[in-house]
Amino acid sequence: MDTISLAFFAIAFLIIVSSLMVVSSKNIFHSAVFLILALFGVAGIFVLLEAPLLAAAQVLIYVGAISILLIFAVMLTARIADGTVRHTNEQVPTGLVISLGLLAVMLYSIWETPFAINGAPVADGSGKKLGELFLTQFALPFEIVSVLLLAALIAALVIAKKDGPIRGRNPVGSSEEPRLKKSETITR
Amino acid sequence: MAGIGLSHYLALSAVVFCIGVYGMLTRRSAIAVLMAIELMFNAVNIALVAFGRYVTPETVTGQVVAAFTIAVAAAEATVALAIVLLIYQHHRGIEVDRINFMKW
């Protein structure tokens, strides 16, 4: 078995086992750590698919930013009595049926479809061609995505502010007494 | 095994996607649902890059679209987690089957 096959099976095994642990772990922090492992595996698959820049971007963005965001959210919303909270709802049999059915349909169509595989030499995925495409053919989506990221940044800041997204409104259960207006405070 | 081809990568992508679907449908914590959605995003990215490499190897269009998917996933995770934090501040719990206060 040559290097690429060996690598593919090893990484695929890692990804599948980590994904299974993500969706079935009782401790949500463990789920987050297994998700990070799965994301690393996906970066490895990108390297196998001759997309090294995308692999580095995957690690930088997914592992280095989104995972940290998820872990922060886990830490900030942790329940104290974690052992007694059920971690799956009552849709487990339905969920199993749907996902396995979907998997069967997809695998069957992958098996049966004659893909138009092109044997041409693979383009160099290390930056130059990606950059050219970003600024010529995909310039409009590039700009739209940057505006989208700006919107997401502002939205997250506004939503997660301490006072809540609606100015002046006291969130339910956050304080026992209404806040005093500035004119009512004693300033001497 | 006659080498790894497109079908292998697509099969991997399908398996991870379905694991993500299962996680999204059955987990109670909103953050766990978000993690399952991230798995689904990654499965789609694998499929995109695999198609790009095997069907149009002379361009990197597959990778470009996958990069856009990563960026959009980042934006989505940010806003979704901000909303989850807000819900936690109000209701001290983020179980998705309990967040049903907008029902009539």
Added chain:
Amino acid sequence: MFELDKLVQAIGRLIESAVTALGLGPTWVTIIQLAIATVVVVAFASLLVLFFVWWERKISARIQLRLGPMRVGWHGILQTIADAVKLLQKEDITPAAVDRGVYFWAPIVVFVAALAVYVTVPFGRGLIVSDLNIGVLYILAITTFTVIGLLMAGWSSNNKYSLLGGFRSAAQVVSYEVPMALAVLGVVMFAQSLSTVTIVAHQEKFYQWYVWRQPIGFLIFFVAATAECNRTPFDLPEADSEIVAGYSTEYSGMKFAMFFLAEFLSMFGASSVATILFFGGWHGPFLPSWIWFLIKTLVGVFILMWLRWTYPRLRVDQLMGFAWKFLLPLGFLNLIVTGFILLLVK
């Protein structure tokens, strides 16, 4: 003279012939070559870290007008070995309330992330484990991986000081990544390549060093790298006077040693990346290439240690404000001006 690259290539061929004689295919040759290269680099880095621990104690002592370790060997040079022996003999205590799996893996993650930087660092002419064509981006990506280990350590210790330390460290590292990436991007624009070997090859002569062309970039990179290594003035995550020992509070013995060593490894890593990007890598007259690389990197490490005992530490809001309100706009300005100049010159 004394160039090591011929020796390294000869060893590589020797390994290849030995493995093929055993009947294994080319896959195994690659794997074994990479494994041996990794072991050599890890051993070299670890020995250097042992030296750094002694050096830091001596530097801090001299700056504070005292002598430092003097008894164990000449001027205390074997002090680190004595400390290492002591740490290895300590009982490996795991507190009862920690999350065992995560607690066990956190120091390993931090240590491996600090070591993985050395894969694309050229230690001399032809002395690199793997010349990835995305070398610099790989280094940036791996430094983000350390944060995961710190968060794991902070969370699993089940201790408010550790949690706070983990939070602060994660926020700090994530905030300073962006200016660091912008500074690196300036150099990449000049070199037209992400590969570390290519970037070093463009800096052959003294006047070709990128530090002359990107002085602001170098300053931004150095400040951001200091923050990434959690060194003073940015060492709030491990500030003794603030939060006990931050994320490493509950760790003792060998696990604590791994955090400690990982900090020195990341310091050496940051300094070697600065050498590669801004100071010409291993180029230099008369002496062998790897000695020049060591000299330049050790000067960088000395400056990092010097800074620690000179400046007070920044408060967490000052730290974050500095990154987002000063370094980031400066980095963007640097990028725009660099792009403009390159456009005019071409």
